Amino acid sequence: MANIEHITYQDKDIYLIKTAHVSKESVREVHEAIEELQPDVICVELDKGRYESLLNPEAYKQMDIIKIIKEKRTAMVLVNLVLSSYQKRMAKKLEVNSGDEMRAAIEEAKERNLKLVLADRNIQTTFTRVWRAHTFWDKIKLIGGIIGACFDDEDLTEEDLEQLKQTDMLTAALNDISKEFPRFAESLIFERDKYLTAKIREANGKKIVAVIGAAHSIGIKEHINDEISIEELDRIPPKTFLSKISGWIIPAIIIGLILSSFQVDASLGFEQIKSWLLWNGGLSALGTLLVMGHPLSILTAFVAAPFTSLNPLIAAGWFAGLVEAYMRKPRVIDLENLSDDMNSLKGIMNNRFIRILLVVVMANLFSSIATYVSGADIIKNLLSNI
Numbered sequence: 574m575a576n577i578e579h580i581t582y583q584d585k586d587i588y589l590i591k592t593a594h595v596s597k598e599s600v601r602e603v604h605e606a607i608e609e610l611q612p613d614v615i616c617v618e619l620d621k622g623r624y625e626s627l628l629n630p631e632a633y634k635q636m637d638i639i640k641i642i643k644e645k646r647t648a649m650v651l652v653n654l655v656l657s658s659y660q661k662r663m664a665k666k667l668e669v670n671s672g673d674e675m676r677a678a679i680e681e682a683k684e685r686n687l688k689l690v691l692a693d694r695n696i697q698t699t700f701t702r703v704w705r706a707h708t709f710w711d712k713i714k715l716i717g718g719i720i721g722a723c724f725d726d727e728d729l730t731e732e733d734l735e736q737l738k739q740t741d742m743l744t745a746a747l748n749d750i751s752k753e754f755p756r757f758a759e760s761l762i763f764e765r766d767k768y769l770t771a772k773i774r775e776a777n778g779k780k781i782v783a784v785i786g787a788a789h790s791i792g793i794k795e796h797i798n799d800e801i802s803i804e805e806l807d808r809i810p811p812k813t814f815l816s817k818i819s820g821w822i823i824p825a826i827i828i829g830l831i832l833s834s835f836q837v838d839a840s841l842g843f844e845q846i847k848s849w850l851l852w853n854g855g856l857s858a859l860g861t862l863l864v865m866g867h868p869l870s871i872l873t874a875f876v877a878a879p880f881t882s883l884n885p886l887i888a889a890g891w892f893a894g895l896v897e898a899y900m901r902k903p904r905v906i907d908l909e910n911l912s913d914d915m916n917s918l919k920g921i922m923n924n925r926f927i928r929i930l931l932v933v934v935m936a937n938l939f940s941s942i943a944t945y946v947s948g949a950d951i952i953k954n955l956l957s958n959i
Contacts, residue, residue: 577606578790582774582797588612589794591787592674599674603784607681613778615682616690617675618769618785624691627672628679638903638929642894647933649697654927658915678784692772692783694765698807703761705810764806766792771801820885823944827883830951834958841958845951852947853879853940857889860939864931865922870897874932878940890937897932901925 576599578589590606592599607615619627641650682689770793773783785793827849835842857878861871873896878889903926907914914920914927921927 576602576787577610578794580794580797585774585779585781587773587781587783587797589790590678590782590784591790592784600677603674603677604681607678607685607782610780610782612687612780612782614688614690614776614781615678616692616769616773616776616781616783616785617678618693618783618789619675619691620693620695621691622696623693624679627675636908636926638898638926639895641930642891642898642933645891647890647894647930649700651927651930651934652700653696654911654915654930658912674784678782688777690772690776692769692776692785694768694806698809699761699765701809702764705812762788763792765789767796767799767801768803768806769793770796770799771803771806823948824883824885827944827948827951830948830955834951834955837955837958841954845954848950848954849947850879852950853882853943856943856946857893857936857940860935860937861893861932864928864935866893866928866932866936867897867900869900870894870932870936874936874940878936878943882940882944888937889940890933890935893936894929894933897929901928903929 576591578591580587580589588606588610590603592603617624636650641647679689681687766789769783769785769789773781773793774797783793831842831845831849834845854875858871858875861874866874870893874889874893877892881887881889881892907924907926910920910924911926914924921931
């Protein structure tokens with residue numbers, strides 16, 4: 574079969590079924606290839622989370638928004654929702670069900686009583702590694718790029734269709750962003766090639782079938798005999814020393830500048846406090862307002878931001894989000910329509926669950942920006958009065 578590639582590793586025969594994640598033909602090819610090859614084990618390009626979502630697409634309806642906020646997972650959940658919405662939108666345009674080729678492989682494994690290996694890396698690990706590799710301002714541009722790429726609703730060209738047939742949805746959704754951020758591509762694509770390679774060749778069997786996106790086959794062949802450390806690829810890079818201490822150093826500098834202002838002139842000191850309160854509270858409240866947060870959520874962001882900005886262990890968005898969740902409790906319909914509502918601005922604004930996530934993210938983002946803006950304003954005021 575044209576879409577099967579045979580490679581060997583030590584005493585193992587590995588057959589890569591190069592699927593097009595948006596092709597109806599891929600489903601048929603998966604069934605036929607497994608029937609023909611009669612493997613000992615089947616590997617799929619899924620991690621545990623995506624595997625469970627594939628088998629239980631309604632699982633997201635059980636999400637607890639309060640728990641998500643407390644566990645600091647709002648940004649991750651929001652990005653996952655954006656990507657999931659993109660995948661479903663592309664699948665709908667191409668008249669296929671996203672993930673059908675993986676379901677076919679899972680079904681074959683169950684029917685034949687074969688071991689199923691989830692060969693892809695946890696998507697949260699991938700995004701955390703991406704996140705740690707970029708600066709604060711790069712992260713802001715990165716978030717904007719992801720949202721922009723996934724909300725782009727232009728008609729697909731023949732070239733777009735061909736690209737989708739040669740890669741996985743995740744890579745396709747973020748392809749343009751990967752070009753602008755090389756380190757993004759490193760974690761998103763190249764590290765996953767190595768991870769898939771290691772998991773596939775470690776599968777317990779002489780004849781292994783791996784159902785993967787076509788684009789990964791090149792990387793797998795390239796790395797099949799390389800020394801690969803799964804532990805290293807799974808490792809969450811620690812925060813740099815500078816990022817660890819900056820959360821405390823910046824507040825210490827701000828407090829020091831304000832105290833120095835009092836030594837110059839008491840009225841200047843009070844003006845500096847006023848500047849800090851207004852910039853932090855005002856911008857965090859503005860971020861909450863932009864996503865149409867509840868008036869009490871806006872007020873909470875305004876009050877909390879000047880204090881949370883001085884303590885890296887807490888954030889204004891957490892408080893604003895909890896207030897939003899209390900004042901506008903998510904309804905069953907909000908969870909049922911999550912994926913569809915992510916496709917339009919009106920849907921996003923009307924969905925209480927999504928809006929809570931946005932309140933947390935925007936209140937935190939604007940509070941972080943305000944720290945730099947107000948800090949610069951405080952320095953300027955002090956220098957002009959010395």
